[in-house]
Amino acid sequence: MSRLNRSLIGLALLLTIAAPSANADDKPLIQAGKKTLFQRVLTTPGCQLSASAAGKDGVIQPTFSRYYVYERAQADNTEWLKVGPDSYGKTIGWLPSSCTVEWKMQLTLAFTNSANRDRLLFFKDRPTLEGILDAPDPVSKVAPLRAKLKQGVMAPGVLAQEPEYFVDMQKQFYLLPVLSGEEVMTEEGFRTRILNVASVSKTDEKTAEQNNQKAVAAGAESTAAGAASQMKEFSAAVVFVIDSTISMDPYIDRTREAIREVYQQIEKENLGKQVKFGLVAFRSSTQAVPGLEYVSKMYADPNQVKDSSDFLSKVADLKQAKVSSGAFDEDAFAGVMLSIDKVDWSKFGARYVVLITDAGALDGTDKLSNTGLNADQVRLEAANPGVAIYTLHLKTQAGAKDHVKAQAQYQNLSTYPGTNTSLYYPVNAGDLQEFGRKVDSLAAAITSQVRAAYMGDDAIGSAANAKQDPADKKMLEDSALIGHAMQLAYLGEKNGTQAPPVFKAWITDRDLIKQNIPTTDVRVLLTKSQLSDLSDVLKQILDAANEGLISPTDMFERLRSVAATMGADPNQLKQNGNAKVADLGMLGEYLEDLPYRSEVLNLDEETWKSWDGLAQEKFIRNLSTKLRHYQRYNADVDRWVSLADKSDARDNVYPVPLEMMP
Known part of the structure; x- marks a missing residue:
C-alpha cells in the first residue's frame, strides 16, 4: 500500500476561519504550531466537570460535548483543562485531560446508505485494517470476520460494525468525529482514507467490545422479527416533475395514463394509503416571457391527494405552454426544488421525484434561473429529506445540440447519495412508446416495492421482476436497490438507530471489498x-x-x-x-x-x-x-x-x- 503522505487533520479554507474575537485574556488557547486555531476537546463517557483543578464531586458531562480550552494546569499529577462551552470568554469549570480527546478540526462523518455494500467495520488498531487493504484478496481477510459477527461472536480486532439500518444525519444528528487520518492506495488500486474516529461507548473498552458484540447478535434477532410488522406502515410518495413547455403534451398525457393504470391496480389491492402520487409542472422565467404563466406550479401534492379520481381531476387542466420560452433550456431545477421544499416528505418512507424533460436545465448563474442553484446543490437539497430523483431525458431531435450538456446535468442531479447510483435514463429520439414503457415500468416497480414490504415479501426481488423488459433491466435493478435503501432508512428512523457504541477506532471511507463505493461522507461543522x-x-x-x-x-x-x-x-x-x-x-x-x-x-x-x-x-x-x-x-x-x-x-x-x- 503506497503512502500519499497526507494527513486528515484539517480543511484548507475552514482552517483559515478562526472564531470571532474576544478580549485577549478571554480567548481560548491556540493549537500548538498554529496562529489562529483554538484548542478544542470532546468529552468521553463519564467525564466530570469540577469547579477547580483536582476538584472532587464533579458533574458528569454529556458524552461528546465540545469544549474550548482556556487554561491548562497540573494538579495531583494530572493535567486539568479549564474549559468553556464556546469561544466567547465564558468558562464553566475544569476537566481532567485524561477523559477528553483533542478535536483539532470540526470535521465529522456521516454514514452512507449501506444498501449496496457491506456494513462498515470499526477496527481496534490500524495494522489490522492495513492488513486487509494490503491483501491481494481482501475477501479472504474480511469474510471470516463477517461470519463471526453474523454468529454474534467476537471478531478478532473488530470493535463494532455499522448499524444494520441507515442512520440519517438529516433527521438525527450524530457525531462521528475525525481525529486524524491518511490517504493511501490500496493493493487493488483505489485511493481510500484510513481514519481514526471516535464514537460514543462505555468507559471500559473491553466491556464496550463485549456489549457491542452482544448487541449485534441480539439486534439481528429482534430487528428481523420487528421489521416485518414495521414495514406494514411503509408508504411511498412519487412526485412527477414535468416540463410543460411547447412540445410536451404527448408526454404529459402518457404520464397521466401511466399513473391512472397504476392507481387502478393499487386501489384494487386496497393499497391506496401506501402509495401516493403528486405532480409539479415547470417552464421558465415569466419575467422574460409573461405568457408562460408560471415558472413552476404544484398541481397535486401527494399529502392532499385522496384517490385516483382526485389526482386526475387535479391534473386535468395541465397542458403545454401556448408560447415559447425563447431559450431551449428550461427551469427544471425550479420544478424539482418546488417539490423538495413544498411537499411534506416526512409522512412517507419511500420518497421519489421523477423528472421528465426534453431540455437542459438553466444553470444557477443564468439570469433567468429562479433558484440560483446548480445540479450539485439541488441534489444536496434533495438528500435532506431523503428524496431520490429519477430523470427521464427525452432526447428529441430538436434538442440534439443540448443533449451532452443536459445529460451531464441530469446524471449529476440524479445520483442517489451513498449508493452512487445515477438514476438517469435517456429516451432515444424522445420516442413516445419507449417513454411510455419506462414510465409504466418505473411506477409499477416502485408500487411493487411498497406492496412487497406491506405483504412481508422480498421487496427487492418483487421490484426487479415488475413488468420487466430487457431494455429497462438496469432501471428496474436500480429501482430495486434504491427501494432497499429507502427501507433501510425507514427502519433506521423507526428504530431510532444510532451510531455504534465504540470509542476510538480505525475505519476506511471506502468499502473493504467494493472499494469504489464510499462508506462515509464528510461534513464540515461551520458556525x-x-x-x-x-x-x-x-x-x-x-x-x-x-x-x-x-x-x-x-x-x-x-x-x-x-x-x-x-x-x-x-x-x-x-x-x-x-x-x-x-x-x-x-x-x-x-x-x-x-x-x-x-x-x-x-x-x-x-x-x-x-x-x-x-x-x-x-x-x-x-x-x-x-x-x-x-x-x-x-x-x-x-x-x-x-x-x-x-x-x-x-x-x-x-x-x-x-x-x-x-
Missing part, C-alpha cells in the same frame, strides 16, 4: 460566523476572479490577499481584503499534507492563464452558486446544532457537505 466569513471570502474571490478575466495577475494578487488576510486575522477581512500581498502568508501552515484542497486554493496563476474564457467563466459560476447556497444553510434553522450545553448560539454549527466548500 454562523464562520459561514458568514466564508461567504465574505467567497465574494472577495469572485470579485477577484471577475477582474482576472481581464488581468490574471491582478486576480491572483487579490486572491492571495484574501487568503493571507484570513490566515493572519479573519476579523480584518473587510478592512484589508484589498491589500496587496505577494504570498499566502499565514495560510501556508494549513495547506501542508491535506487530502482535500479547495477548488480556489488548488488553482495557480499559470493554470488560470492557460484556460480559455469559457473555462474561466465556468469556474466563477461554480463559486457563485455555492455562495447562493450558503444563504439556504443560514436560513435552515432546523439543522443548526449546539455541541455543548449552554454554549453561545453563535457557536452552533451546521453540517456542510464537504463538496460545498470552495
